[in-house]
Amino acid sequence: MNNTLSINCRYQHASGFKLDVVMNATDTVTAICGSSGSGKTTLLSLIAGLAIPESGFICLGDQVLVDTTKSIFVTPERRQIGVLFQENRLFPHLKVKANIEYGNRRRGDDQVCVAKLIKTLEIQHVLGRYPGSLSGGQQQRVALARAIASGPRLLLLDEPLTAVEESLREQISTYIERVVEEFQIPTLLVSHNRLLVEQIAQGVFTIENGFLRADSINSNCYSQPCCC
Numbered sequence: 001m002n003n004t005l006s007i008n009c010r011y012q013h014a015s016g017f018k019l020d021v022v023m024n025a026t027d028t029v030t031a032i033c034g035s036s037g038s039g040k041t042t043l044l045s046l047i048a049g050l051a052i053p054e055s056g057f058i059c060l061g062d063q064v065l066v067d068t069t070k071s072i073f074v075t076p077e078r079r080q081i082g083v084l085f086q087e088n089r090l091f092p093h094l095k096v097k098a099n100i101e102y103g104n105r106r107r108g109d110d111q112v113c114v115a116k117l118i119k120t121l122e123i124q125h126v127l128g129r130y131p132g133s134l135s136g137g138q139q140q141r142v143a144l145a146r147a148i149a150s151g152p153r154l155l156l157l158d159e160p161l162t163a164v165e166e167s168l169r170e171q172i173s174t175y176i177e178r179v180v181e182e183f184q185i186p187t188l189l190v191s192h193n194r195l196l197v198e199q200i201a202q203g204v205f206t207i208e209n210g211f212l213r214a215d216s217i218n219s220n221c222y223s224q225p226c227c228c
């Protein structure tokens with residue numbers, strides 16, 4: 001399946017901040033680097049459908065998610081995009097199993113095997129517990145499971161290590177690497193953590209003051225100096 005992410009769009013936030021992005025991501029994992037306030041989260045919000053561009057298009061493979069010239073806007077729940085935010089956003093009133101099942105509620109051929117997902121992330125022993133009783137690292141692993149359980153065509157990781165305590169970051173990086181590789185999910189990663197970027201990304205794009213021009217063919221190799 002063609003999962004190239006093609007973006008050519010402009011957006012203006014109520015604060016006056018402007019985003020101008022032209023990019024083509026074909027690598028399995030592409031990292032977006034940039035200083036604080038450069039627009040990384042805003043870009044992920046546009047891709048997820050949580051913000052609407054003023055003009056332009058966003059395509060995932062053959063599917064047009066947004067095209068302002070044709071008034072096309074696919075709503076977030078129909079985009080088949082999984083998102084993992086800095087803070088895990090798990091449902092506190094649902095046990096771990098129900099949180100994951102929520103992610104897995106869509107029926108279809110592209111459903112992932114939840115048992116395999118649970119095994120890969122080693123969360124079998126916490127399925128009957130509430131998120132509030134778990135460690136930060138366990139919560140982030142469950143949130144990752146929920147994001148992947150729906151069988152997304154694209155996974156967006158927004159600073160997935162920021163809320164995790166320092167001593168657990170390497171461990172969580174390894175779990176992220178494992179699932180992305182095992183389930184072969186095209187991923188866009190925003191992270192200041194150089195280790196995670198080097199561990200999982202094949203390409204690195206740089207955004208500066210809301211401006212990004214990048215193509216996987218010309219992207220930095222992760223072995224070269226990275227801006228993160």
Ligand SMILES: Nc1ncnc2c1ncn2[C@@H]1O[C@H](COP(=O)(O)OP(=O)(O)OP(=O)(O)O)[C@@H](O)[C@H]1O
Nearest residue numbers: 013015016017034035036037038039040041042043
């Ligand atoms: N809630 C908000 N209130 C005011 N301005 C905002 C808000 N959210 C975003 N912005 C504006 O949008 C710009 C981009 O924000 P964004 O969160 O996308 O940056 P970022 O690169 O993800 O930053 P960080 O690395 O600090 O998370 C900010 O510089 C700011 O001007």
